Amino acid sequence: MRKEHLSVKHLIMYYRTMRGEVRAVDDVSFSLLKGETVALIGESGCGKSSLAKAIIRLMPRNVSIYKGIILFNGINLMDLDEEEFRRKIRWSKITYVPQAALNSLNPVIKVGEQMIEPLTIIYKMGKREALEKAAEALRRVGIDESFIDRYPFELSGGMKQRIIIATALLTNPELIILDEPTSSLDTLTQANIMNILKSIKRETGLSMIFITHDISLSSELADKVAVMYAGQIVEFDTAERFYSNPKHPYSQKLMDSVPTLRTNKKLDFIPGSPPSLLNPPKGCRFAERCQFAFNNCAEDPPAIYLDGDFYVKCWLYMRK
Amino acid sequence: MGAPLLLVENLRKYFEIKRVFLGKKTYLRAVDGVSLSLVRGEAISIVGESGCGKTTLGKTILRLYKPTDGRIIFDGRDITHLGWKDLKWYRRETGLVQQDPFGALPPFMTVKRILEEPLVINGVKNRREREEKIYKALERVKLTPVEDFINKYPHMLSGGQQQRVVIARATILEPKMIVADEPISMLDASVRIEILKLLQELQQKYNQSIIYITHDLSTTKYFSERIYIMYAAQIVESASTSDLLQNPMHPYTRALLNVIPDPDPGNRFIIRNVPAGEPPNLMNPPPGCRFHPRCPNFIKGVCDTREPSIIEVAKGHYVKCWLYG
Numbered sequence: 253m254r255k256e257h258l259s260v261k262h263l264i265m266y267y268r269t270m271r272g273e274v275r276a277v278d279d280v281s282f283s284l285l286k287g288e289t290v291a292l293i294g295e296s297g298c299g300k301s302s303l304a305k306a307i308i309r310l311m312p313r314n315v316s317i318y319k320g321i322i323l324f325n326g327i328n329l330m331d332l333d334e335e336e337f338r339r340k341i342r343w344s345k346i347t348y349v350p351q352a353a354l355n356s357l358n359p360v361i362k363v364g365e366q367m368i369e370p371l372t373i374i375y376k377m378g379k380r381e382a383l384e385k386a387a388e389a390l391r392r393v394g395i396d397e398s399f400i401d402r403y404p405f406e407l408s409g410g411m412k413q414r415i416i417i418a419t420a421l422l423t424n425p426e427l428i429i430l431d432e433p434t435s436s437l438d439t440l441t442q443a444n445i446m447n448i449l450k451s452i453k454r455e456t457g458l459s460m461i462f463i464t465h466d467i468s469l470s471s472e473l474a475d476k477v478a479v480m481y482a483g484q485i486v487e488f489d490t491a492e493r494f495y496s497n498p499k500h501p502y503s504q505k506l507m508d509s510v511p512t513l514r515t516n517k518k519l520d521f522i523p524g525s526p527p528s529l530l531n532p533p534k535g536c537r538f539a540e541r542c543q544f545a546f547n548n549c550a551e552d553p554p555a556i557y558l559d560g561d562f563y564v565k566c567w568l569y570m571r572k
Numbered sequence: 573m574g575a576p577l578l579l580v581e582n583l584r585k586y587f588e589i590k591r592v593f594l595g596k597k598t599y600l601r602a603v604d605g606v607s608l609s610l611v612r613g614e615a616i617s618i619v620g621e622s623g624c625g626k627t628t629l630g631k632t633i634l635r636l637y638k639p640t641d642g643r644i645i646f647d648g649r650d651i652t653h654l655g656w657k658d659l660k661w662y663r664r665e666t667g668l669v670q671q672d673p674f675g676a677l678p679p680f681m682t683v684k685r686i687l688e689e690p691l692v693i694n695g696v697k698n699r700r701e702r703e704e705k706i707y708k709a710l711e712r713v714k715l716t717p718v719e720d721f722i723n724k725y726p727h728m729l730s731g732g733q734q735q736r737v738v739i740a741r742a743t744i745l746e747p748k749m750i751v752a753d754e755p756i757s758m759l760d761a762s763v764r765i766e767i768l769k770l771l772q773e774l775q776q777k778y779n780q781s782i783i784y785i786t787h788d789l790s791t792t793k794y795f796s797e798r799i800y801i802m803y804a805a806q807i808v809e810s811a812s813t814s815d816l817l818q819n820p821m822h823p824y825t826r827a828l829l830n831v832i833p834d835p836d837p838g839n840r841f842i843i844r845n846v847p848a849g850e851p852p853n854l855m856n857p858p859p860g861c862r863f864h865p866r867c868p869n870f871i872k873g874v875c876d877t878r879e880p881s882i883i884e885v886a887k888g889h890y891v892k893c894w895l896y897g
Contacts, residue, residue, distance in 0.1 A: 438787065472840060506762060514834050515834065
């Protein structure tokens, strides 16, 4: 059996704002084995990027509550202080590619110079050796190593995104968090990036957290799927079960809203909009928009475990 | 089928790029010889990747840009070279739905004022009449009860509601045709279908003709009757929606269809065939067929030297490719 690689349990992160407390990540649990990819899907503002930031501990200053358990290789990362986390975990074990990271490349500094920063700063590696590693990383994402001497302004979006991914792999991390890695790219470029991620996954056994709002795209990488709604994971399941038979009413509706090319189905949408995270409703957060809502839904549903770590947060699945 | 409402023939739009050092003018050929037609009450899709010229095509059809060459005939009238004054009539008959609803709505105006403006400009002098039209437009886009929305500012609305206001504004004068330029790409998955269904209802209930511009081939299936595939400023294939999706001919269309996933757990085990390279620079497109440097079916000595002409391969199915000529 493969080892459990990351296990997030009851993670909570709230922001303090002028208008009150924003419950961006509210009691979230999920886990993944070594070499697995979990797709985190949800609509904008549901807290998926906040969850990523909570795991890599890159949080804004207005965080008011941050607690829970993040087990990584069996060690609770929450026990590490900031210095230890920076030295032992961030970039060396877990890397993070934020949304629109390709825009963070400085257009007038050579690609190579920017790529080697994590190596020269964290590992104090010499420049020549670091550049060699960078060239190797570029080859891995299908870019000629001569691009080390090019400037980002000369490159297309797809190229830049591949360079960002190569940079995130430079330190040989065990886990990579990708936040909407293809959201601003064209269809063909997107497919190209997904091909690269697939082959990296296959060849290196890297674990991934793949954040996206695009359900069809999520199935290109996901071994497991976590659906987020209003700061909570409402369903966590295997890819095989999720894409053929989503359980939570929100997941079902979301799946109904996905246009498909190869099969014919009736498209549907979810009326209304998600609740504010400032003051979410007391019971189930989806109840207001849910066609199956009944009395129980006025209370917060527990995570109902169906099989191992997999759960659905919905009263409909409570065994009577 | 009656006479087409819109007929576009060999339309070109070049943007001049000034070269200071060489002293020679170069042109960015954003739209390069596009022909299409639209029947009253029909919805068509123009599908292409970013930078292929699809937005410029839409704006040129609306005469927000001056065409460089070709003809645009709307409702039997040649509007290609009409001056701004004569165009006022055309403006009333057409509408634009932009991609980014928040950017398209002035933040300092209430919904009421936003919708009132086109009425004032087009000489609806009676205040009661204007109000009536605003109510009707908001009801059409299902922002009801109207009282809840009419005095709000754009930032107080969700993305989906903002896009409804944009659609209400585009349709308030009951135009014959609207151009919807990526109307749903900035919205969330669950809202997208809502907006798409609304546009479809406008088309079916009010006989609205719609040009739907998008990069997303999978939504066109549920929306339009005909698809035009655009690559590097040209239409490379066009057919009825079902025909194009079931029997794609052009290698570019095939590549596009091949890489778009449906939700399926098996996807993660497949490496997809993606044509290498990137779309050409429109200032200096390759000779011959513009797709030839990336094409898996490339024929040397043909595709790279002569531009393919548009061939009707089956009834109503047109393709611009040497494989069929």
